Amino acid sequence: MLTCTPSYALYLAESARNDGLNPRDFALSTVIIGAEPCTQPMREAIEAALDVTAVDIYGLSEIIGPGVSNECHEAQDGLHIWEDQFYPEVIDPATGEPLPEGEEGELVLTSLTKEALPIIRYRTGDLTTLNDEQCACRRTMVRMDNVTGRADDLLIVRGVNVYPSQIESVVLEFDDVLPHYRIDLEREGELDTIEITVELDEGFDGDRTTLENRIRERLQNVLTLSPDTLTLVDYGEIERTEVGKVKRVYDRR
Numbered sequence: 001m002l003t004c005t006p007s008y009a010l011y012l013a014e015s016a017r018n019d020g021l022n023p024r025d026f027a028l029s030t031v032i033i034g035a036e037p038c039t040q041p042m043r044e045a046i047e048a049a050l051d052v053t054a055v056d057i058y059g060l061s062e063i064i065g066p067g068v069s070n071e072c073h074e075a076q077d078g079l080h081i082w083e084d085q086f087y088p089e090v091i092d093p094a095t096g097e098p099l100p101e102g103e104e105g106e107l108v109l110t111s112l113t114k115e116a117l118p119i120i121r122y123r124t125g126d127l128t129t130l131n132d133e134q135c136a137c138r139r140t141m142v143r144m145d146n147v148t149g150r151a152d153d154l155l156i157v158r159g160v161n162v163y164p165s166q167i168e169s170v171v172l173e174f175d176d177v178l179p180h181y182r183i184d185l186e187r188e189g190e191l192d193t194i195e196i197t198v199e200l201d202e203g204f205d206g207d208r209t210t211l212e213n214r215i216r217e218r219l220q221n222v223l224t225l226s227p228d229t230l231t232l233v234d235y236g237e238i239e240r241t242e243v244g245k246v247k248r249v250y251d252r253r
């Protein structure tokens with residue numbers, strides 16, 4: 001068993017290979033990875049490099065650090081929350097109201113057994129979904145999805161709640177659009193305005209107005225949000241990020 005960050009697991013495997021060792025020969029069966037976001041391709045790379053099952057762990061230092069929930073190696077399908085220790089809820093981050101099971105919202109935790117520093121309905125800021133269906137591993141503790149984003153990311157545009165990730169998933173449905181975009185928010189008088197800029201695939205030679213209308217229609221149907229301006233720009237026109245985190249939202253309200 002090894003517990004570390006995903007990047008460190010890959011670093012260990014690479015270092016071993018550089019020293020002439022085969023990391024797949026190590027007596028390891030399971031790696032618990034945490035503290036960094038881990039995508040499915042990253043997980044598969046760790047499993048292949050070390051010949052292990054890699055499972056995700058979740059926690060936060062305000063509660064106990066890592067160990068609030070953990071994936072099981074049997075299913076690798078959501079993280080079991082230790083409900084004998086923590087009472088989880090998912091709420092609408094805008095209203096604070098609890099959401100029914102299966103709906104995505106902000107994870108709220110209450111500690112049940114901590115004595116010196118109990119935590120009551122602590123808003124984690126992490127967005128997830130709870131799943132109460134019985135797991136293939138037969139454990140009955142509720143599972144949470146991998147954390148998909150932070151509640152702080154929520155944008156309220158003319159009373160409509162929208163996450164940048166929702167806008168991203170709509171615009172990236174279109175084959176002619178690349179995964180480079182930006183969202184600009186301004187306030188004109190009392191009114192919010194939103195501009196979405198998307199980048200076209202290299203060599204796009206279709207009709208821009210038709211594509212623009214299709215994207216607008218999709219945004220309206222899925223998010224009930226119609227941008228004031230939807231700009232399609234040519235390949236390479238949106239600035240790329242080479243260091244640090246990518247910035248896509250420019251909120252100047």
Ligand SMILES: [Zn+2]
Pocket residue numbers: 071072074075076080135136137138139
């Ligand atoms: Zn399970």
